[in-house]
Amino acid sequence: MRIAVFGATGGTGLQLLEQALAANHHVTAIVRTPAKIKMTHENLKVVTGDVFNTESIEGALADQDTVFSCLGFKPEKPAVTGYINATKSIVAAMKKNGLKRLVLCHSWYTDPESRGEAIFLIRWFLLPMIRTVLDNMRETELWLETECADIDYTVVRPGGLTNGQLTDTEIKHIEGPHVKGSSRITRADVARFMLNTASTQEFIKKQVAIGY
Template structure:
């Protein structure tokens, strides 16, 4: 497939680009700084683009089979952030202009405000309040896709805490919700390998199981 990848210079994005190339996909990486992506491959094209400009993005989306976003934006303690919604609105507008239908993006567990009630104490009372500005904007982006993008085949992938390690051969667990629960309704884990998130996102290219849905994932 021909894939446009945003966030390719990030830790998760680099795992995804590498795996996509290994699987034989043709990848166009749209980045803010071309020098930050050190991967070289005959099927990799690296272009500088403004991720908030539908006009710029649409030209690079022409002829692509899917768009994958691994974009991330840092949290702010005392103010809201809007990077997730702002970038997705530009991506969607560009996809419509370029007539691309498939988009896969990543957010996080616990994006819904009340979904962390059964999380571990440290997560619930320390981590979640700290990154709530990020989670809120992720949630806004998810709602935007659900309410405004019925014409597109979108999937939101929600992983737990990210470990900067390659893919494993572990079984991937999924759940249509804001975390993956154990039989008692508590989260089965707190973390996942970035490489496994990339592995799962790429697997969605050949599956219709999670179209127009948000899916929490982790490994067993």
Template structure:
């Protein structure tokens, strides 16, 4: 059992993460921007409304926590850059250092690296990726920040493909150190994964040092 702080808990992926963590017996503190958006109730769940861009506010709630898991999401903008991923992770890392918490698991996406979508299916490569490029670019910047500025932390970047709003399955998890999970020919093995399976994978990392200080693409078989 661990004490976990979860950011992005009101989102679709975050709610699966909170439910799975509670099912596994963890104590969860959900750090949210809007307390009314999280309707889950449980004796081991504490919901705290806070400014996710404020290291001072975040650090108050990270005292005594074993790990932080972030599945924060920020909507894409077609004609302008976004900065929510980097802004929030900088505040979060500062708060973790103040609170002496070293473990962070952060969710991004397949294809964050600009060149990594070359083998993606035509619709993904030429329609979806350009549409969400502002999100992917900022996710990539967040990944680079963790890789280059956070040697003192035990970080893991989790990269799932397209997210289906369904519970966890019992399918085998596939992982790859990179920006997508390739088949033997080097092409992506799938386009999507269940949000519940992403939650299942992120929680299993708490007891597994294989992906410390690494980015891991994941999906199911």
């Protein structure tokens, strides 16, 4: 499979690169600063691109099979705009290349109505801190639902991310805002699930929460 990865210099993105290359996929990492990617591999191509500029990234998407986004943006006031703007740019570049398959990494609790179901500490301390991030993720999800009928997207929603090792632990999944169980999951296992979604029709046009 030929895949393009945005957010390849982040924790989850790097895990995705490593696992994809180990599985003999051909990977194009599209980044602002290529020097941040230290690994080398015969199947890895690192290109410079500005995710907010469609013309800057459309050439790198030529002949790809699947596009992955592991982009992350910090909380900002009054609002975060990175997720929606980046996704619109990526989708525009995909359409110019006739691509359909897109897998994005978001988070639990993007739907505001689900946030009241979080445990006390998360509900009253963490969620207020990252509210603008979650709101922008939700804006992106709604845009995909309403404006991207021709894109086979999957939104993967993990809980809290850790730097633990790749495991073979069963990953629970549900089409919804969160799963019952541990609220922590390793970035490596998130990458494992994202890669697996690319080879199945099960999660197309779905927003899937994952956890252990």
